[in-house]
Amino acid sequence: MPTDNYEPNADATGTEPTAPPRTMLRQCAVQGAAVILVLSLAWPYFGLRSEPLPWPETAFGIGAVALLLARLSHQPSWWLWIHALFVPAAWAVSRLDIPPGWFLLGFIALLLFFRGAASGRIPLYLSNAATVETLSDLLRQHPGVRFVDLGAGIASTLVPLAQALPDKHFTGVENAPASWAIGRIRTRGIANILWQHANLWDQSLGDYDGVYAFLSPAPMAALWQKALREMKPGSILVSNSFAIPDVSPTEIIQVDDTRQTQLYCYRIP
Known part of the structure; x- marks a missing residue:
């Protein structure tokens, strides 16, 4: 896996960091830019034609733009896949009519097992x-x-x-x-x-x-x-x-x- 520009933030006492927020903010910025760019073109186009927004095509369009922006900003290869599939996957899951409580339960479970990934980009790996x-x-x-x-x-x-x-x-x-x-x-x-x-x-x-x-x-x-x-x-x-x-x-x-x-x-x- 690539290093993804890890930048320790040691404080005055020399205490080592939890992961800096800059990386996650950078990834959110890529997704946000892709959403804004695609919707700023799609909403006026379909709105003027009085047609509903085609969400499957829009979701995949956002994924394609996010992939392009991630590549242009030299993101690691595994982030390219995440950016490309995030919005299409979110749209697909939204079609399943899953009660919101399950998403909250899943988030809590992931946090309990993968707290290190969220706070320090250290996933749960098991030695064989x-x-x-x-x-x-x-x-x-x-x-x-x-x-x-x-x-x-x-x-x-x-x-x-x-x-x-x-x-x-x-x-x-x-x-x-x-x-x-x-x-x-x-x-x-x-x-x-x-x-x-x-x-x-x-x-x-x-x-x-x-x-x-x-x-x-x-x-x-x-x-x-x-x-x-x-x-x-x-x-x-x-x-x-x-x-x-x-x-x-x-x-x-x-x-x-x-x-x-x-x-x-x-x-x-």
Whole structure:
């Protein structure tokens, strides 16, 4: 995934950001411009002819203009699809006569599981079994005993790691309420897991020998700066799939799975 121009907003105390609002405002501006442009032409044209506005064609027209504006403004490829399909999809759903309460329920459910995507452009990613096994082999070779998973989801990584490595201690940090609750249930009774409901930027990394993160491209530069400030020399930062921009990893481990996962390992100098 592209970096989408992530711009950390560290404050005077050095606290790392939640995601800046500029990116979402930029995407809303693209959609808004497309709606205004298409409707400003369509309403007068069909109004003067006393004809109703053809909403299917208008919706797809808005999607096409939004796609063009997104491309001209150099949006990432995945945003192009979102801009092209957003209004047509909204029109199609409006034809289903779904009670509004279901939309509210769906929004709440998404927020409970994907709070990180809304606040920090960090979606819920789950590490697969092959990745966890590879990570377990890596940690066996590492002399440290304390490791933290930033954005730990539903503990799908920490539970098997803690069971495979009972001599090491693991901390999971998750801020999406529903994911945290599921993880809390899964980790209950596992003595070498500390499960925390917290923002990863508020988590001090100084007490850990290793950090694992499966986030997104957006926060990686800021995470590296946080790691350099807080982590001990010789400790390790492992990023699943997303490399730190302009920083050469100490090692890249290829996972033998269908998606060809790569683990980018960075030794703290």
